[in-house]
Each structure stands twice: as structure tokens, then as C-alpha cells.
Amino acid sequence: MxxxxxxxxxxxxxxxxxxxxxxxxxxxxxxxxxxxxxxxxxxxxxxxxxxxxxxxxxxxxxxxxxxxxxxxxxxxxxxxxxxxxxxxxxxxxxxxxxxxxxxxxxxxxxxxxxxxxxxxxxxxxxxxxxxxxxxxxxxxxxxxxxxxxxxxxxxxxxxxxxxxxxxxxxxxxxxxxxxxxxxxxxxxxxxxxxxxxxxxxxxxxxxxxxxxxxxxCGFDWYDDDDVEGPPDPGLDRFLEQGRPPVIATFGTSAAQFPPDHVGDLIRAARHIGRRVLLVMPNVPSFDANDVHHVRSAPYGLLLHRGCLTIHHGGIGTTARAMRSGRPMIVIPHLFDQFDNAHRVRALGV
Missing domain, CATH: 3.40.50.2000 (Glycogen Phosphorylase B;)
Structure with a gap:
């Protein structure tokens, strides 16, 4: 056909x-x-x-x-x-x-x-x-x-x-x-x-x-390795240097994510002794060894290397966060994200 x-x-x-x-x-x-x-x-x-x-x-x-x-x-x-x-x-x-x-x-x-x-x-x-x-x-x-x-x-x-x-x-x-x-x-x-x-x-x-x-039919797991350009050479180095970090990503919603909320995420992670990996297009500059930023990365190769995923509840990100076997925090913004957040909470993940 x-x-x-x-x-x-x-x-x-x-x-x-x-x-x-x-x-x-x-x-x-x-x-x-x-x-x-x-x-x-x-x-x-x-x-x-x-x-x-x-x-x-x-x-x-x-x-x-x-x-x-x-x-x-x-x-x-x-x-x-x-x-x-x-x-x-x-x-x-x-x-x-x-x-x-x-x-x-x-x-x-x-x-x-x-x-x-x-x-x-x-x-x-x-x-x-x-x-x-x-x-x-x-x-x-x-x-x-x-x-x-x-x-x-x-x-x-x-x-x-x-x-x-x-x-x-x-x-x-x-x-x-x-x-x-x-x-x-x-x-x-x-x-x-x-x-x-x-x-x-x-x-x-x-x-x-x-x-x-x-x-x-089940989730589809296809990841594009080059959605936003070549991978950050420092990403693997950051992930291998210490304990698994908190990974925060908000998809297209990240363009409107308030900068002070990013700071709140970092302070909360530091409070529990964890580093932070930010996967989003644009964030304020953080001059710190415990924070790393990449514009994008294939979630299927990344999320299982963190200790926790904080995300927006988009269906693709939600699926990959579930597949990673790591706990998640969902901060929904738009459309089906509120329903997806409700479903993962009901599942206890």
C-alpha cells in the first residue's frame, strides 16, 4: 500500500x-x-x-x-x-x-x-x-x-x-x-x-x-536526535559528574515559563541536594556548576538518567517520563496537559 x-x-x-x-x-x-x-x-x-x-x-x-x-x-x-x-x-x-x-x-x-x-x-x-x-x-x-x-x-x-x-x-x-x-x-x-x-x-x-x-495502539517512541540542532557536548559530562539531577523540561510552553519559576526549581533542587538539568529553549543565565542547560535532547535517551522529571504534561513527554521509571512532577499549562496530569497522578507515578 x-x-x-x-x-x-x-x-x-x-x-x-x-x-x-x-x-x-x-x-x-x-x-x-x-x-x-x-x-x-x-x-x-x-x-x-x-x-x-x-x-x-x-x-x-x-x-x-x-x-x-x-x-x-x-x-x-x-x-x-x-x-x-x-x-x-x-x-x-x-x-x-x-x-x-x-x-x-x-x-x-x-x-x-x-x-x-x-x-x-x-x-x-x-x-x-x-x-x-x-x-x-x-x-x-x-x-x-x-x-x-x-x-x-x-x-x-x-x-x-x-x-x-x-x-x-x-x-x-x-x-x-x-x-x-x-x-x-x-x-x-x-x-x-x-x-x-x-x-x-x-x-x-x-x-x-x-x-x-x-x-x-500504544505510545510511539520515535525521537528525533536533531530537533533543535547538534547535541550539547557538555551534557554527558554533566550527567556523569555527580548524582542524577532533577530534569526540568516544558516543551513549547517553556517559551512562556516565568524566569523566576526556573529559579524556584533550582532552589528547590538545591534544598534536597540535587543538581538541575534544564531542557528548554531559553532560560536566564546561571553561573553555577550544579545547573546545566540544553535547548533540547532526545527524552528517550535522557530522562532515565535523572532522579526526577519536572514537565508540562504534554502527552509525548508524559509517556517518556513514565517509561524512564523515574518519578515526575507535572505542571500543566494548556490543552490536554491537565487531563494527562490527572491520569499520571491516578496511576501513582
Whole structure:
């Protein structure tokens, strides 16, 4: 078979689909990716042919609202919707050139799904965290900055569906109309919960439930060794010099992580006699032998070398922190991170 995979977002949204594509290729299928321009080099490093999902890169510094827990679920549509027509055109071009038998899409790659719909190409939805299932019996957290699921999950799901439709249906249907496609109700909900679906998390993290819209396949462990450039030569030296450090990383949320909070983390680690490894793009300068900073590093090769992982609760980081066998502290900021934090707390890890 010829299978095309499409994703949009940060490395955390892209790497799992690259991992799936690599695994599918080992089974003898022909694969290719459709990614935003800034993410295409990651696919190329993985040895996968890649088409452009958009004409231009996504903003390197998203709007501030994207880093606000309450505003982000709505701000993401301001970022995404204007790009959907271009995504549909680019996606159609990739389909015509690669002629896939099947297309696997990230839930936010709506323009790609609509290109498949127009060209009558079968699709499979690929979701990364349990929140995307909208399951009426799953105790899921959807309300930002809450730590406990509501007592009636079915009522919450109905409310979330209605709110999502109220905020997005008109805009999404305007794009569908522009593309000559029929309008729908609850557009995003139906795109993510109808048709074949693969869930890239472990049954240990969230067991399969009757009525799930997809099959639980397990976490994907693909790591790109060069997401942000070559490794820091001092990293191994720092890790080998003393006791395992506290490792702190906050994904894309790190861009908005207050500098004084970094100082708080370092002081807390020193209080228990531990060094600190900061894995984040930009932090204040710390002139100290017990603190080391790298912009990025493959979590799969790193987290087991620490004594504790402090992170933001992104699904990929959460999975790797669990796999490392080290305890973790989760400081959620956005989207599914609050639900992921609740689940690891319930697991006792």
C-alpha cells in the first residue's frame, strides 16, 4: 500500500506520526509525510519523503493567547482556520502526486482531511491523547486549570461538544463552503470521532472502553536526535559528574515559563541536594556548576538518567517520563496537559 501521513503543530504533534510512518515502512509499505515547512527537515532526517502542508511556516512565536490556559482552546482556531484553504490545496497536490491508498491525519490537519474527502481517498484519524475521544464515560478533564474530573462525564462531554460547535462551526463551515463542500454540524467533533481511528497511547495510561471511536495502539517512541540542532557536548559530562539531577523540561510552553519559576526549581533542587538539568529553549543565565542547560535532547535517551522529571504534561513527554521509571512532577499549562496530569497522578507515578 501507499500511505500518506499528515500532521500539524509542534514536534510533539509531528514525531509520533513520523514514528508510525517509519514502522509502517518496515512492513513493506510505501510512505510519505505532509508537514508544515519548518517540520519537513525532521521527516527528511528520518528518511521519509515529505510534501508541504502549507505555503509558509507556522509563526515561530505564536500569539500570547496560545500560552494562556483559558484562551488557548479558542486561540488555536485563530491560528488554524485562516490556513485551512491553503492546507486543503496543498494536501490535494500531495495526494495527486503521491497517489496514496490511505491517508493518516492528525486531528488538527482538517484541510488535509477535506482534501481526502473531495478526492475520495480513505482516511484514518490519528489521535495522541485520550481527551480527543470525547468519551461520555471517561473521567476526562476538559476545563483548563482544574485537577479533578467532574462527577458526570457524559454531561461534560455534551457541554464541551456544544461549546466547541458554537465557537468553531461557523468558521469551519465557511471554509468548507469556500471549498465547495457541504456544511456540517459539530464539524470538529465529527472529524475526530467518526471513521477509522488510531489512538497512540498505552492501555496502561488509559484503558480501552466500550464505545471508543478508535483502537488503542500504544505510545510511539520515535525521537528525533536533531530537533533543535547538534547535541550539547557538555551534557554527558554533566550527567556523569555527580548524582542524577532533577530534569526540568516544558516543551513549547517553556517559551512562556516565568524566569523566576526556573529559579524556584533550582532552589528547590538545591534544598534536597540535587543538581538541575534544564531542557528548554531559553532560560536566564546561571553561573553555577550544579545547573546545566540544553535547548533540547532526545527524552528517550535522557530522562532515565535523572532522579526526577519536572514537565508540562504534554502527552509525548508524559509517556517518556513514565517509561524512564523515574518519578515526575507535572505542571500543566494548556490543552490536554491537565487531563494527562490527572491520569499520571491516578496511576501513582
Amino acid at each position: 501507499r500511505i500518506l501521513f499528515a500532521s500539524i503543530g509542534t514536534a510533539g504533534d509531528v514525531l509520533p506520526l513520523i514514528g508510525v510512518a517509519r514502522d509502517v515502512a518496515t512492513l513493506g509499505h510505501e510512505v510519505a509525510m505532509v508537514l508544515t515547512p519548518e517540520m519537513r527537515p525532521i521527516a527528511h532526517r528520518a528518511g521519509i519523503a515529505c510534501f508541504s502542508l502549507l505555503s509558509e511556516c507556522l509563526p515561530s512565536r505564536p500569539p500570547a493567547a496560545m500560552f494562556h490556559a483559558q484562551k488557548a482552546p479558542f486561540a488555536i482556531w485563530d491560528l488554524l482556520v485562516p490556513r485551512l484553504p491553503d492546507m486543503a490545496v496543498r494536501g490535494a497536490d500531495a495526494i495527486r502526486e503521491f497517489t496514496p491508498d490511505l491517508v493518516g491525519t492528525h486531528c488538527f490537519a482538517l484541510g488535509m482531511r477535506w482534501a481526502c474527502e473531495r478526492l475520495e481517498v480513505p482516511t484514518v484519524n490519528i489521535v495522541l491523547s485520550p481527551q480527543a475521544f470525547f468519551h461520555p464515560r471517561d473521567r476526562t478533564i476538559y476545563i483548563p486549570e482544574t485537577t479533578t474530573p467532574p462527577p458526570c462525564p457524559a454531561l461534560q462531554v455534551r457541554m464541551v461538544r456544544k461549546l466547541l460547535a458554537w465557537r468553531t462551526d461557523r468558521r469551519l463551515n465557511e471554509v468548507r463552503d469556500h471549498l465547495g463542500m457541504a456544511t456540517r454540524r459539530e464539524v470538529f467533533f465529527r472529524e475526530t470521532t467518526t471513521g477509522p481511528c488510531l489512538a497512540l497511547w498505552s492501555a496502561c495510561f488509559r484503558p480501552a472502553l466500550d464505545g471508543d471511536p478508535g483502537r488503542t
